[in-house]
Amino acid sequence: MRRAIIFHGTGGNPGVAWYPWLAARLAERAYDVEVPHYPGLNVEPIAELLPRVLKAHTFDEQTVLVGHSGGASLLLALLEHVRVAQAILVAGYSTRPNDSDEPVLQAAYDWDTIRANAGELYFVNSRKDPYGCDEHQGRAMFERLGGTQIVRDDGHFGDWNQPYDEFPLLNRLIP
Structure with missing residues (x-):
């Protein structure tokens, strides 16, 4: 069975931004969709959060992972341990995009393992990201991992002050 797991960003939850919209689109296409809530994301160290995330979900070569902001950084840690069909x-x-603490980041990444486990890989960043999660961050990951980088001018792709209730691009990227 095809499975998709959508990880919210720092301070987010499954009901904000485009997460419910994308989950509904994927469910219509016969995906088993999870949009878990991890309030400790980017609050507690990744070394404490990661084992719980790995235990809570099933990952296989038919799984699609989507992560937003801190949830995207979580995907890097996950991909050192699981093999999936696609990661967006x-x-x-x-790396730290601004002056905030970023406990979701690891000190180092095994880029070769991530590349081998990620399947089809997409980086979607904005030149106008107010938090520094911009095209330069996407480019740094792209240069290490390959895949496809998509650069837009869409802020943070949803935030407390940026409604972003639909994200048709993501729906098109997922087969």
Whole structure:
């Protein structure tokens, strides 16, 4: 069975931004969709959060992972441990994008393992991201991992002050 797991960003939850919209679109296409809530995302260290995330979900070579902001950074840690069909990192980053603490980041990544486990890989970033999760962050990951980088001018792709209730691009990227 095809499975999709959508990970919210820092301070987010499954009911905000485009997450419910994308989940509904994928469910219509016979995906088993999960949009879990991890309030500790980017609050507690990744070394504490990651084992719980790995235990809570099933990952296989038919799984699609979508992560937004801190959730995209979580995908990097996950991909060191699981093999999936596709990973889409929206407003993702692998180094501190601003002056905030970023407990979701690891000190280092096994880029070769991530590349081998990620399947089809997309980085969707914005030149106008107010938090620094911009095209430069996407480019740094793209240069290490390959895949496809998509650059837009869409802010943070949803935030407390940026309604972004639909994301048709993501629906088109997922087969």
